[in-house]
Structures are given as C-alpha cells and as structure tokens.
Amino acid sequence: MKMRRIMLMVMFLSAVILGTGYADGPKTYPGLESSSQLKPQSGDSDTLMYKREHVDGKKYIKFRFDPIEIYKGKDADFGGAAGEDVASIMNFMEGEFKRVLKGKYEIVDKSGPDVLRVSLTLAGIQLTKPVLAVVSRIIPVGLALNIGKSAAGMSGSFTGSLTMSGEFYDSETNTLLYAFLAKRSPNAMDVTAVLTGLDAAKKVVTEIAEKFVETIDRVQGKVKQ
Numbered sequence: 001m002k003m004r005r006i007m008l009m010v011m012f013l014s015a016v017i018l019g020t021g022y023a024d025g026p027k028t029y030p031g032l033e034s035s036s037q038l039k040p041q042s043g044d045s046d047t048l049m050y051k052r053e054h055v056d057g058k059k060y061i062k063f064r065f066d067p068i069e070i071y072k073g074k075d076a077d078f079g080g081a082a083g084e085d086v087a088s089i090m091n092f093m094e095g096e097f098k099r100v101l102k103g104k105y106e107i108v109d110k111s112g113p114d115v116l117r118v119s120l121t122l123a124g125i126q127l128t129k130p131v132l133a134v135v136s137r138i139i140p141v142g143l144a145l146n147i148g149k150s151a152a153g154m155s156g157s158f159t160g161s162l163t164m165s166g167e168f169y170d171s172e173t174n175t176l177l178y179a180f181l182a183k184r185s186p187n188a189m190d191v192t193a194v195l196t197g198l199d200a201a202k203k204v205v206t207e208i209a210e211k212f213v214e215t216i217d218r219v220q221g222k223v224k225q
Contacts, residue, residue, distance in 0.1 A: 029123055031073035034167050034179035050179040057177075057219040060116035062106045064171055068094050071123040077163070081125040089201050090122055093164070096205050100213040111171035123181070124163035128200045160200035161185040164208065182208065 028035050028048070038048035068090045070076075078086060097120065098107055108115055163183040169176055184204040 077124040115171040121165040128160035162201040
C-alpha cells in the first residue's frame with residue numbers, strides 16, 4: 001500500500017512537472033512611468049528595456065536610491081505572497097543593490113551632476129513550492145526535465161519567480177536614461193534557490209543587482225568590453 005502511494009505521487013509529480021514553467025514574458029505594467037518606452041529584447045522574451053540615446057554614462061559615478069515601490073496596478077501579480085513576504089523582498093532589494101555598489105561607488109542622498117537616481121519597483125512574486133521543487137529534482141523524470149530546462153534557460157519545476165522594474169534618471173533633470181522590466185527565475189538546477197518560498201525571488205534580486213553593477217563597471221571602463 002505504501003509503495004502504491006509512492007508510485008501515485010511520482011506519477012502526479014511527473015504529470016505536473018511536464019506542465020510547469022512559464023513561457024510568457026513580463027507584462028507591460030502600464031502603471032510604470034517607463035512602460036510606454038520599454039521594448040522587447042531579441043533572444044530574451046522575459047525582459048523589456050529602454051535606453052536613451054547619446055547619454056554619457058561615464059559621468060554618473062554616484063547613486064541615489066528612491067524608496068522601493070510596490071507596483072499597485074490592477075495587473076500586479078503577487079500570487080500567494082503575504083504582506084510580510086513582499087516587505088521582506090523589498091528590504092532585500094534595497095540591501096542587495098547597495099551591497100554590490102558599496103566599496104566601488106558612492107551612494108548619496110542628494111542630487112548632483114554626477115548622480116544617477118535609481119528607482120526600483122517590485123512588480124510581482126511567485127512563491128516556490130519547496131517540497132515539490134526539491135522532490136522534482138530527485139525523481140528521475142523530474143531531474144531529467146529540470147536538466148533540460150536548465151540548459152534551455154527555462155524556469156525550474158515548482159520554482160518561484162520575481163518581476164521587477166528599474167528606472168534610472170539624471171538626478172538633476174529627472175530625465176529617464178535607462179529602464180528595464182524583467183521576470184526572472186533562478187537556474188532550474190540551482191537547488192539552493194528552492195529551499196524556502198522566497199529563495200528564488202531573492203536569488204533573482206541578487207543576480208539582477210550584480211548584473212547592474214557589472215554594467216556600471218563596463219560603462220566606467222573598469223572591465224573590458
């Protein structure tokens with residue numbers, strides 16, 4: 001009887017796993033200031049971006065952060081995330097972006113000709129289902145599928161995601177210079193990202209923050225193009 005229950009569970013997981021993942025990219029979120037200017041990126045259906053032409057990015061060597069915003073439009077999608085989950089991710093977003101800049105660039109609280117104003121918005125959270133996510137990476141059919149998803153850059157089975165926006169302005173003129181809207185999920189085989197409901201969202205925040213500072217480094221000539 002016990003073996004039968006186990007087999008039924010495996011069959012259930014196998015069926016659900018095969019239908020798990022997201023194929024749709026981020027919505028446009030019209031409540032964002034940059035929404036009308038965001039464009040899809042070739043080869044990345046989960047990211048929309050805007051970049052103002054003829055901007056001298058090297059002049060921005062200091063950063064001022066607006067308070068983290070929660071997207072409040074009717075199209076907001078926070079799944080089953082509780083209020084404390086949302087607050088936790090907001091605090092983590094601010095901490096991670098400041099962490100990656102610390103020691104490399106100055107974070108200020110006033111505008112200036114060399115200051116980039118950073119406005120981050122949390123637009124959506126999908127929680128991980130930890131038990132199912134871990135099991136799906138153990139049973140053979142789940143492991144094989146997640147390996148395939150990892151290679152294809154797809155979301156792992158029962159793995160959460162995060163949708164966030166970043167808008168970057170000249171702090172003196174409030175001119176929008178760059179913006180992105182991204183829906184992300186960690187690598188499908190990253191087991192450390194599925195141990196709790198929020199691990200995947202936090203992993204995504206870290207990846208985006210680190211990508212942000214890498215971009216700044218390239219603009220400043222601190223790394224080779």
